[in-house]
Amino acid sequence: MALATVLAEAQFKNIQIAVHKPGMRYAPVEPSIVINKKNPDNIVAGVVLDRAIHTHDGGLSWQETVLQSPFGVYGDPALVSDAKGNMYFFHLADPSGQGRSNDAWLDRIVVQKSTDGGKSWDEGKSIGLNPPKDQDKPWPAVHPKKSQVAVTWTQFDKYGSTDPACHSNILFSQSSGKKWSKPVQINQNPGDCVDDDNTAEGAVPAIAMDGKMYVAWSNGGYIYFDRSFNGGETWLTNDLVVAEHKGGWSMNIPGLDRCNGMPVLMVDNSPSRMQGTLFLVWADQRHGADDTDIWFSRSTNYGDLWTQPVRINKDGPGRHQFLPWMAVDQTTGYLYIVYYDRRAYEDNQTDVYLAYSTDGGSTFSEVKISESPFVPTPDKFFGDYNNISAHKGVIAPIWTRMDNRESSVWTAVIKQDQLVKK
Numbered sequence: 001m002a003l004a005t006v007l008a009e010a011q012f013k014n015i016q017i018a019v020h021k022p023g024m025r026y027a028p029v030e031p032s033i034v035i036n037k038k039n040p041d042n043i044v045a046g047v048v049l050d051r052a053i054h055t056h057d058g059g060l061s062w063q064e065t066v067l068q069s070p071f072g073v074y075g076d077p078a079l080v081s082d083a084k085g086n087m088y089f090f091h092l093a094d095p096s097g098q099g100r101s102n103d104a105w106l107d108r109i110v111v112q113k114s115t116d117g118g119k120s121w122d123e124g125k126s127i128g129l130n131p132p133k134d135q136d137k138p139w140p141a142v143h144p145k146k147s148q149v150a151v152t153w154t155q156f157d158k159y160g161s162t163d164p165a166c167h168s169n170i171l172f173s174q175s176s177g178k179k180w181s182k183p184v185q186i187n188q189n190p191g192d193c194v195d196d197d198n199t200a201e202g203a204v205p206a207i208a209m210d211g212k213m214y215v216a217w218s219n220g221g222y223i224y225f226d227r228s229f230n231g232g233e234t235w236l237t238n239d240l241v242v243a244e245h246k247g248g249w250s251m252n253i254p255g256l257d258r259c260n261g262m263p264v265l266m267v268d269n270s271p272s273r274m275q276g277t278l279f280l281v282w283a284d285q286r287h288g289a290d291d292t293d294i295w296f297s298r299s300t301n302y303g304d305l306w307t308q309p310v311r312i313n314k315d316g317p318g319r320h321q322f323l324p325w326m327a328v329d330q331t332t333g334y335l336y337i338v339y340y341d342r343r344a345y346e347d348n349q350t351d352v353y354l355a356y357s358t359d360g361g362s363t364f365s366e367v368k369i370s371e372s373p374f375v376p377t378p379d380k381f382f383g384d385y386n387n388i389s390a391h392k393g394v395i396a397p398i399w400t401r402m403d404n405r406e407s408s409v410w411t412a413v414i415k416q417d418q419l420v421k422k
Contacts, residue, residue: 012418014371017062017398018047018409025049027407029383032077033398035391036117038085043396044118046077046089047409048383054118058394059413069124071095071110076384080140080149087114088149089121090138106134109153109173111180127151127173128183134159135171137384141205141213144269144330150174150232152186152203152215156193166193168200170217174232186226186235191219197248200224202262208276209269214303216242216265216280218249223263223282225303242306243297247285251292253322255348255376260384261285261292264326272333274360278303281312281326281337292320294339298361312355312364315343321353329390334358334416338388338397341368349373352399354388356419367419369412374401382407393417 018028028047036042041058050073052065067073072094080088089112096102112124128135138153151173157166167190171183191200203217213228224239245261253259261283268277278299285292294312299305313321324339334356341353352370357363376382380402388397393416400407 011371012369012412012414014410014412015059015062016408016410017045017053018051020406020408027380028409029381029400029407030075030077030385031398031400031409032079032387033389033396033411034079034081034087035389035394035396036085036087037081037083037391039117040392040394042117043389043413044079044087044114045398045409045411046079046091048075048077049073052089052118052121056117059411063119065119065121067112067121069110069112071108071124071126072097073110074099074105076137078139080142082142082147082149083145084147085117087118088112088140089114090140090151092136092138103132106136106159107131109135109138109151111151125180127180128153128155128171130155130183133157137201137203139204141207143207143211144209146176148174148176148207150205150207150213152205154199154201154203158193160195161193163193167191168193170200170203170215172205172215172232181232184235186215187217187224188237188239189219189224197221197250202249202260204263204265206265206267206278208267212302214265214267214278216263218245218262218282221245221248223280227303240303242280242303243295243309245282245284247289251283251285251322252289253292253320255378256382257378257380259322261322264324266326266328268328268333268360269330270328270333272360274333276300277360279326279328279335279361280306281324283322283324283339287317291317292322294321294324294337294355296337296361296364312337313339313341313343313353314366319343323386325385325387327388327390327395329393329395329416331392332416333360334390334420335361336388336390336395336397338386338399340399345373348375350376352397354395354397358420369397369414370401374403376402377405380405380407395419
């Protein structure tokens with residue numbers, strides 16, 4: 001695979017969709033975004049803690065809905081759309097409303113459903129309640145054609161514990177209707193409970209057109225992979241190692257209180273020649289603590305073999321690229337990766353870049369999509385991820401920026417023909 005560096009001069013309109021307003025418990029961070037599979041003009045975003053922001057006119061105007069649930073609405077928003085256009089908003093639980101001060105915090109994963117493009121949401125379904133264990137960091141996937149939704153997450157014996165006997169494991173559950181399946185543990189190698197490099201975290205699932213299911217996560221300096229060929233009933237008896245996660249998933253980035261490089265897994269369900277191919281993106285510091293990079297690998301044989309990691313960012317050494325996320329436009333097979341980038345500066349000024357590939361990841365081009373740089377501060381929580389969605393030639397990256405110590409969430413609605421020149 002080759003990397004083609006194209007630093008385009010075109011600028012895309014940046015749209016601010018969330019700021020820290022009175023009544024919000026926390027400043028907006030950790031954004032997730034999804035384009036409606038039935039209507040690409042309908043885009044829904046989620047931010048910490050309980051805000052769903054939606055547009056029905058392709059990003060010209062945005063409205064906000066506050067989610068409510070008897071299970072509480074806490075962090076780690078993750079959104080997905082099924083083939084019928086239903087939206088699902090996964091998040092952490094906080095039934096007491098008291099956060100970390102109450103033992104009920106993180107007692108389950110919650111999913112809320114919208115059938116009207118994000119304008120309203122049901123009260124939510126409970127997934128994985130298993131006291132006194134804690135449930136954290138969910139991420140969903142949907143079958144490209146069927147009404148099948150899956151979610152993976154980390155279960156902690158006790159979140160944050162330094163007890164060597166405390167374990168973290170990757171759990172899986174799915175639903176084809178109202179009921180969610182009993183969670184199953186899919187990993188064999190547990191992590192610790194510290195919420196650091198040796199914790200099993202960052203599980204991202206993917207469902208192929210033929211129903212095969214895949215999951216990748218990080219633990220102890222390696223990226224692991226598992227799969228099910230019978231609809232999630234059984235999984236491999238051994239965790240497969242995809243790549244070495246050099247430096248671990250928890251990284252020190254100047255200006256951030258914390259930063260991770262957890263893997264993002266996607267499968268190509270498009271009608272392209274790459275249908276069935278698995279794609280993996282992550283960040284690590286194999287070139288040193290002052291040089292974080294974005295890496296890409298793919299598999300064309302169900303995860304048996306993976307290509308050698310290829311560096312996405314083609315800048316010189318000594319600069320940071322971090323917090324990547326990936327989307328596959330399942331109508332074209334085109335890949336899109338969003339990430340932060342400091343190649344142009346010697347300090348902590350930060351841009352947002354988009355890399356894209358029209359040939360299944362054989363080559364990538366890069367373009368800066370943020371209108372101006374920003375500078376984060378380490379005493380303010382910046383969030384653990386960004387996100388991106390792509391469908392029918394519409395690309396919607398979403399990211400957090402920080403100005404004057406206040407975070408805000410931004411997006412840009414980009415059309416494929418603005419990037420890809422035929």
